[in-house]
Amino acid sequence: MVVYLKNKFSDAGTATLFAARFFKEVFRPPLEIKEFLRQCYILGYKSLVLVGITAFIMGLVMTLQSRPTLVEFGAEAWLPGMVALSLVKEIAPVITAVICAGKIASAIGAELGSMKVTEQIDAMEVSAVNPYKYLVVTRVLATTLMIPLLVIFADAIGIFGSYISMNIHTDITLFRFLSKALGSIEFIDIIPATIKTFFFGFFIGMIGCYKGFTAANGTESVGRAANAAVVSASITIFVIDMIAVQITDLFL
Amino acid sequence: MQKSQESTQEDVVRTGKPIIEIKGLHKSFGKSNDILKGLDLTVNEGENLVVLGKSGSGKSVLIKCLVGLIRADQGEISVFGNNITTLDSNNLNAVRIRMGFLFQNAALYDSMTVRENLAFPLKRHQKDISDEDLDKTIRESLDSVGLEEAIDKMPSELSGGMRKRIGLARTLILKPEIMLYDEPTTGLDTITSREISELILAIQKKNKTTAIIITHDMACAKLTADRIVVLKEGVMEAEGTYESLENSEDEWIRSFFI
Amino acid sequence: MKNEAGFTWKLGMFVVVGLILFIAAIYIVGKQKNFFGSTFKVRTQFANVSGLKVGNNVRFSGINVGTVDDIQLVTDTTVAVLLVIKEDVQPFIKSDATATIGSDGLMGDRVLTINSGSARAAAIKDNGFIKSLSSVEMEDLMASVKTSLDNAGLITGELASFTHKMNNNNGALSRLMYDEGFSNSLKSTLSNLQTSTNEFAKFASNMNNEGGALAKLNDPEFGEKLDSTMSNLQSGTKGLSDNMEAAKNNFLLRGFFKKKKKAEEKKQNELKKQEEQRRKQQLKLAKERQEKGDTTVPAVPVVPADTTKTLIP
Numbered sequence: 001m002v003v004y005l006k007n008k009f010s011d012a013g014t015a016t017l018f019a020a021r022f023f024k025e026v027f028r029p030p031l032e033i034k035e036f037l038r039q040c041y042i043l044g045y046k047s048l049v050l051v052g053i054t055a056f057i058m059g060l061v062m063t064l065q066s067r068p069t070l071v072e073f074g075a076e077a078w079l080p081g082m083v084a085l086s087l088v089k090e091i092a093p094v095i096t097a098v099i100c101a102g103k104i105a106s107a108i109g110a111e112l113g114s115m116k117v118t119e120q121i122d123a124m125e126v127s128a129v130n131p132y133k134y135l136v137v138t139r140v141l142a143t144t145l146m147i148p149l150l151v152i153f154a155d156a157i158g159i160f161g162s163y164i165s166m167n168i169h170t171d172i173t174l175f176r177f178l179s180k181a182l183g184s185i186e187f188i189d190i191i192p193a194t195i196k197t198f199f200f201g202f203f204i205g206m207i208g209c210y211k212g213f214t215a216a217n218g219t220e221s222v223g224r225a226a227n228a229a230v231v232s233a234s235i236t237i238f239v240i241d242m243i244a245v246q247i248t249d250l251f252l
Numbered sequence: 253m254q255k256s257q258e259s260t261q262e263d264v265v266r267t268g269k270p271i272i273e274i275k276g277l278h279k280s281f282g283k284s285n286d287i288l289k290g291l292d293l294t295v296n297e298g299e300n301l302v303v304l305g306k307s308g309s310g311k312s313v314l315i316k317c318l319v320g321l322i323r324a325d326q327g328e329i330s331v332f333g334n335n336i337t338t339l340d341s342n343n344l345n346a347v348r349i350r351m352g353f354l355f356q357n358a359a360l361y362d363s364m365t366v367r368e369n370l371a372f373p374l375k376r377h378q379k380d381i382s383d384e385d386l387d388k389t390i391r392e393s394l395d396s397v398g399l400e401e402a403i404d405k406m407p408s409e410l411s412g413g414m415r416k417r418i419g420l421a422r423t424l425i426l427k428p429e430i431m432l433y434d435e436p437t438t439g440l441d442t443i444t445s446r447e448i449s450e451l452i453l454a455i456q457k458k459n460k461t462t463a464i465i466i467t468h469d470m471a472c473a474k475l476t477a478d479r480i481v482v483l484k485e486g487v488m489e490a491e492g493t494y495e496s497l498e499n500s501e502d503e504w505i506r507s508f509f510i
Numbered sequence: 511m512k513n514e515a516g517f518t519w520k521l522g523m524f525v526v527v528g529l530i531l532f533i534a535a536i537y538i539v540g541k542q543k544n545f546f547g548s549t550f551k552v553r554t555q556f557a558n559v560s561g562l563k564v565g566n567n568v569r570f571s572g573i574n575v576g577t578v579d580d581i582q583l584v585t586d587t588t589v590a591v592l593l594v595i596k597e598d599v600q601p602f603i604k605s606d607a608t609a610t611i612g613s614d615g616l617m618g619d620r621v622l623t624i625n626s627g628s629a630r631a632a633a634i635k636d637n638g639f640i641k642s643l644s645s646v647e648m649e650d651l652m653a654s655v656k657t658s659l660d661n662a663g664l665i666t667g668e669l670a671s672f673t674h675k676m677n678n679n680n681g682a683l684s685r686l687m688y689d690e691g692f693s694n695s696l697k698s699t700l701s702n703l704q705t706s707t708n709e710f711a712k713f714a715s716n717m718n719n720e721g722g723a724l725a726k727l728n729d730p731e732f733g734e735k736l737d738s739t740m741s742n743l744q745s746g747t748k749g750l751s752d753n754m755e756a757a758k759n760n761f762l763l764r765g766f767f768k769k770k771k772k773a774e775e776k777k778q779n780e781l782k783k784q785e786e787q788r789r790k791q792q793l794k795l796a797k798e799r800q801e802k803g804d805t806t807v808p809a810v811p812v813v814p815a816d817t818t819k820t821l822i823p
Contacts, residue, residue: 011359041517047523123359126319127373127426129346143573149528156531182538186565189541 011088018210022140025133035139043104043139043205051096052101055154058091059083059161067169075136076170080177081184083162089189092154094241095201097200100147101233105208108139109229112212113222121213136213140205147201148194188252200237207233254319267372271297271430271462272318277311277327287313288487290327292424295430300463302455302473304482304508311466312356312484315432318464319353320344331430336426349377352428352461358419370394370422377426393421396458397451406438422506425457431455431463449475470509481507518770548597549576550636552624554609557644562611562620570624575599578622591687593622602629618739 038078063083070076071140112135165178211229215221265480280286287310295301297412305311316322316330320336329336334347361369362371370390374381379390394400397417407415416436423431433452437445449472456463456476467473473480474494482490482505490505498509512547556562559581568576576595584590595603604627614621634640676684739740 037518037521040525041521045517045520048524088305118357118360118362119355119359122316122321123353123355123361125349125492126348126353127376128422129373130390149525152528152532152535155535182535183536185539187536187539190535192293 004119006181006206010059012158014214015210018213021132021167022206025130025137026141028133031135032138035134036141039138039142040146041241043100043107043142044131044149047103047150051063051099051150052157053156054095054099055087055092055158056161058095059158059163060084063162064168069149077149077180080162080166080172080181084181085189086156087162088155089186090241090245092158093151093193093197093200093236096130096151097147097197097237097241099202100150100200101142101204102230102235105204105229105233106210106226108205109211109215109223110222110226112136112209113215113225114219116213116215117119117217117219117222132213132214136206136209137209139209143199143205144198147204148197149192151197151200192244192248192252195219196240198246199240203236203240204233207236254276255308255400257436260442269296270294271401272464274314274318275280276431277314277317277324278325278328279317279373279418282324283433285406288317288327291483291487292314293481293488295433295462295464296464298460299455299478299480300452300465300476302465302467302477302480303483304467304473309488311483312434315353315434315464315466318432319348319351322357351430352423352426354416354417354423354434354436358415360410360415360422363409364406364407366399366407366410366418367484369407369418373422374425385480389425392419393425396424396455397421400502413440413447415441416444416448417451420448420455424455427459431459432474432501433463433465435467435468437467442471445469445472446475448472452476454491457480520582549584549594550600551579552593552595552603552634553639554591554593554642555584555639556611556642557587557588559591560620561800562622562765563592566620566622567614568595568622568624569593570603571626573599575624591622598635600632602626603634603640604628605634606631607634607640609640660787669796678770697734704761 020180063079064084067076067079070082071078112121115135121131124134159181160180162181163172163174166172166177208229211225211232215225254263272293274291275292277293278286286433287308292309293314303311303314313322316334317324318331318377320339324337329436332341332350333346334368336344336347339347344455349409360366361372367390370393371386374386374389374398375432382461385455390403391400394403397420399414399417399421402414402418405509407418411424412507420436431452449469452463452465452472453476455461463476465472465476480492480494480497481488484504490502492500500506529645562578562580562581564581566578567574568578576593578591579594580590580592582590582592591609593609603624606627608625608627610623610625612621612623613619625643678684758767
């Protein structure tokens with residue numbers, strides 16, 4: 001039991017040191033700009049279709065599902081505002097982050113895990129290139145900046161999906177719909193929702209890298225690293241979301 | 253953080269003949285898993301040293317300790333007169349640049365083409381290199397392993413022997429003074445193994461490098477070795493030329509040569 | 511390297527479009543909050559802001575022109591409210607404008623409405639003060655709705671009893687509506703009336719024709735004769751009454767007149783007594799009837815709704 005606890009604590013300690021190293025390395029030049037841009041492209045741009053489809057469907061389905069209840073109260077006019085508000089505040093950030101945890105964290109975990117297993121990370125190390133800087137800093141930085149961007153796309157596409165589904169039942173022009181949808185949103189809704197997406201991005205990248213970097217030797221540990229990355233990243237996203245909402249609630 | 257090759261050569265003092273000196277090296281994983289138990293070893297400049305031993309006898313751990321991938325628990329490792337075990341990361345990197353390490357599976361970067369693989373260390377240690385010089389150096393290095401046509405291929409498109417040779421080219425591109433080979437012929441057919449072994453010899457002759465070769469392959473050992481060291485349970489069991497060990501009185505040592 | 515240039519422009523497009531979307535959203539939201547564009551401030555005071563919050567809309571002529579910027583309790587019965595309003599509408603808000611708090615729909619947000627002042631008053635200045643009208647509270651609204659509902663209940667109750675009686679009782683209206691015999695008799699009455707009026711018409715025409723005694727009444731000559739006859743009669747009777755008076759005063763006849771007077775007084779007293787007795791008897795009878803429960807029903811009575819049941823035979 002004591003050994004088990006000790007192992008768990010030492011795991012937590014390793015993870016903390018691993019994350020702390022990021023802040024040490026990120027400010028130390030030279031930054032691997034090219035690799036950073038490449039990761040932004042792979043992790044950001046290439047996730048856009050997936051995130052877009054999910055956000056579109058979320059917007060569409062939420063509008064269709066909320067509609068009967070609101071119609072019952074004669075508050076159908078609230079539908080665009082309500083859907084837009086829940087998309088921007090909660091649904092789009094969390095769904096995008098969870099989708100990206102599935103796609104990005106697992107990809108990073110598997111990639112770095114296999115690099116670790118096939119000694120590519122060691123090879124970098126012995127060629128006197130800092131693998132942490134080249135592999136971890138670029139990826140974590142890329143996810144930290146790309147996830148918020150993806151969330152903005154998800155917001156926009158989700159609201160568009162909501163517009164499409166509104167048009168199934170009633171005729172409403174896009175301009176009027178947008179003015180209604182955006183009319184309900186205030187800075188207090190946008191700012192905390194955007195700030196938390198940076199944390200989502202950071203942790204998605206960081207957990208993927210950590211799980212990949214600490215993969216044991218052997219091919220089967222690559223799969224385990226990818227799996228562990230997805231599970232940990234998803235849980236972490238919900239925990240961060242809970243903390244973020246509580247903090248927002250406390251101060252605003 | 254990474255100093256250029258020129259400045260590091262000033263930092264490191266050359267100490268004449270013995271280029272690597274290992275004294276009382278200990279390394280254990282966990283409490284009861286002792287791998288190296290007080291190993292002593294000296295490698296002289298310009299020689300090809302082959303290290304033999306059963307699996308788990310600590311051969312791989314030995315050369316990983318040499319480049320600082322694994323930190324030794326106890327003992328002293330002196331490379332170019334610098335104690336690897338006490339160097340900080342900047343000085344360690346300065347020493348590492350002068351050493352080449354060929355991994356068991358070549359460890360090519362999967363996400364990059366052959367060209368990018370070779371350019372990767374070069375760009376980071378010679379930052380002001382022009383594109384033409386870079387291309388020229390890459391082609392020269394590939395030419396020396398006889399695979400210039402593979403320059404724009406991805407590592408996944410290459411066979412095992414080709415990967416080994418590309419790995420070798422990538423290691424050689426920084427013109428190291430010491431080469432460390434971790435089982436260079438494992439997993440290859442006998443003809444390809446022979447080609448790799450000949451390549452190791454050619455490199456030694458061309459670049460005047462010192463090399464430590466870890467292998468099970470006796471054909472490779474016979475071809476490349478100037479001197480052979482046999483490890484057993486974390487310490488050096490025997491030392492000598494190929495011929496002298498082949499005719500050793502020790503039954504256990506002779507069993508390697510059958 | 512070819513693939514590098516390939517991904518760079520896609521990445522650039524991705525980042526630029528994302529940032530444009532974000533900035534556009536910030537701008538649109540900011541515009542609603544009056545974060546951009548020039549604004550001015552207006553102060554007002556309420557006794558009760560009924561749930562008005564910072565950030566609620568300010569309406570003028572039904573247009574959103576600003577937001578509530580600050581709400582502060584000044585004393586136990588005064589709340590100071592600071593409004594931020596677009597500068598464009600400043601000339602239209604007069605210094606005697608008033609502020610009220612309403613709600614946006616039945617369940618909606620609170621809205622502060624500025625009612626335009628008189629046209630002649632000067633436009634409001636920056637940081638100017640406007641008066642407030644106490645807002646219509648939901649409870650007040652509900653209370654007034656309740657009294658009208660109560661009244662409506664009373665009216666419909668009365669109506670119900672009325673229609674019920676009309677349908678079931680033998681009242682005049684119900685007979686009018688439903689009793690065939692009654693309607694037949696009414697019909698015959700009407701036809702009789704018609705014949706009698708016909709007769710009357712004949713009579714009237716006869717009367718108008720000259721010759722008949724009655725027709726003579728219409729004759730002016732006859733009238734004059736009648737008049738003179740009557741005046742003669744008057745003078746005749748006057749003479750007679752003078753004679754009578756003289757006779758009364760005559761001592762021979764005085765006794766007779768006295769007796770006559772006394773007899774008359776006696777007769778009157780008897781009459782009074784008889785009348786009293788009759789009244790008593792009637793009262794007795796009435797009492798007896800009431801005890802028996804044999805009350806008669808008024809023709810169209812206004813009876814409270816709850817007593818209708820006992821009245822149904």
